[in-house]
Amino acid sequence: xxxxxxQLEWELNDPLKLAVFLFGFLLTGLAFLKDAxxxxxxxxxxxxxxxxxxxYARIIPRLALPTLSQEAYSVLVFVAVMLSSISIRGExxxxxxxxxxxxxxxxxxxxxxxxxxxxxxxxxxxxxxYFLALGYVLSxxxxxxxxxxxxxxxxxxLAFFLxxxxxxxxxxxxxxLLSPNSFASILxxxxxxxxxxxxGASSLPPFNISAAMSSYLxxxxxxxxxxxxxxxxxxxxxxxxPSALLAASVILSERRDAR
Amino acid sequence: xxFFLLAILLFTIGSLLLPRYHQxxxxxxxxxxxxxxxxxxxxxxxxxxxxxxxxxxxxxYEVQVFDSVRNRFIANLSAMGxxxxxxxxxxxxxxxxxxxxxxxxxxxxGTLAMxxxxxxxxxxxxxxxxxxxxxxxxxxxxxxx
Numbered sequence: 056x057x058x059x060x061x062q063l064e065w066e067l068n069d070p071l072k073l074a075v076f077l078f079g080f081l082l083t084g085l086a087f088l089k090d091a092x093x094x095x096x097x098x099x100x101x102x103x104x105x106x107x108x109x110x111y112a113r114i115i116p117r118l119a120l121p122t123l124s125q126e127a128y129s130v131l132v133f134v135a136v137m138l139s140s141i142s143i144r145g146e147x148x149x150x151x152x153x154x155x156x157x158x159x160x161x162x163x164x165x166x167x168x169x170x171x172x173x174x175x176x177x178x179x180x181x182x183x184x185y186f187l188a189l190g191y192v193l194s195x196x197x198x199x200x201x202x203x204x205x206x207x208x209x210x211x212x213l214a215f216f217l218x219x220x221x222x223x224x225x226x227x228x229x230x231x232l233l234s235p236n237s238f239a240s241i242l243x244x245x246x247x248x249x250x251x252x253x254x255g256a257s258s259l260p261p262f263n264i265s266a267a268m269s270s271y272l273x274x275x276x277x278x279x280x281x282x283x284x285x286x287x288x289x290x291x292x293x294x295x296x297p298s299a300l301l302a303a304s305v306i307l308s309e310r311r312d313a314r
Numbered sequence: 315x316x317f318f319l320l321a322i323l324l325f326t327i328g329s330l331l332l333p334r335y336h337q338x339x340x341x342x343x344x345x346x347x348x349x350x351x352x353x354x355x356x357x358x359x360x361x362x363x364x365x366x367x368x369x370x371x372x373x374x375y376e377v378q379v380f381d382s383v384r385n386r387f388i389a390n391l392s393a394m395g396x397x398x399x400x401x402x403x404x405x406x407x408x409x410x411x412x413x414x415x416x417x418x419x420x421x422x423x424g425t426l427a428m429x430x431x432x433x434x435x436x437x438x439x440x441x442x443x444x445x446x447x448x449x450x451x452x453x454x455x456x457x458x459x
Binding site for chain 1: 317318320321322324325326328329332333336338340342343344345347348350351352353354355356357358359360380382383384385405406407408410412428430431432433434437438
């Protein structure tokens with residue numbers, strides 16, 4: 056267990072990966088900040104009363120919460136692809152893998168350590184800026200911020216973002232594992248993850264995730280109790296496909312060599 | 315750890331700079347169906363807005379502006395005919411424009427300028443300053459990276 060932990064620390068302390076993390080954190084933050092600054096929602100209340108005005112003021116703005124925007128997804132794709140290419144293929148190209156693979160760890164464990172470190176870095180660089188941007192923009196009215204993100208809204212947003220991160224990371228990792236060198240890995244990963252954006256495919260990330268997020272936010276803003284159905288459209292490509300790819304990659308990682 | 319703090323510091327600087335370069339001037343509009351009806355507008359930042367109210371009734375009427383987060387009325391516009399008025403919305407929140415008068419009216423709320431409020435700036439300076447201080451102290455404490 057000690058070796059696995061040392062390996063995880065070593066993976067997480069690579070300056071190259073941390074530079075990619077920094078880049079992703081900043082750009083995702085700016086994208087979400089822009090989305091948060093352009094929030095807006097209009098409503099009508101007739102007849103007006105102060106109590107209902109105060110009540111709706113904390114619920115209706117949920118409609119305006121930023122979802123997974125295309126800009127943020129582009130940065131997420133870049134970060135996931137760069138991290139997995141550096142971690143899997145870049146290591147072999149720079150011959151550092153010769154040292155790493157002589158360690159007394161099974162290869163699939165090594166692969167899972169790499170997967171965990173990439174997942175942690177990508178999640179931190181993607182999820183944290185969202186809440187930080189929202190917190191900064193709305194920090195003048197803390198009660199509003201609490202009202203908007205309360206009632207489990209923040210955890211559902213987190214779940215949608217984790218689905219997006221899991222998808223991007225496992226697809227880019229399996230591409231990195233299959234490709235013959237770093238260049239092919241970067242190009243293939245970017246192409247595969249970015250094709251749905253160019254085609255406008257509404258059943259693939261990012262559009263199905265942002266659509267599910269906005270339908271979830273609409274139902275929660277208008278007080279619908281049951282919101283589980285909104286996950287139905289994202290579970291297939293958001294959870295099942297990445298898990299299958301991850302399992303295939305774990306099996307495949309046993310068969311690969313240090314060169 | 316250092317990279318993480320650096321990311322937060324740079325993000326804070328970005329959040330201070332971004333509103334200056336990213337200006338949007340959205341306009342929302344609504345419809346007053348009668349006495350006591352209201353239109354609400356949610357804004358994420360403090361801003362200066364131009365309010366236009368047009369109506370066909372010739373009698374006097376009032377439009378009250380209610381800040382629902384801080385639970386108080388911030389302005390009271392009364393006129394005969396149509397209103398053009400500029401107003402400052404002090405911070406993020408939902409603002410209600412309440413119509414008191416006969417007949418129907420239409421309202422348009424356009425943003426003239428948006429900027430972070432004093433409270434927001436205070437929090438950003440506080441977090442940015444703390445992170446910068448800790449970041450400066452890290453090499454002195456002998457923590458790597």
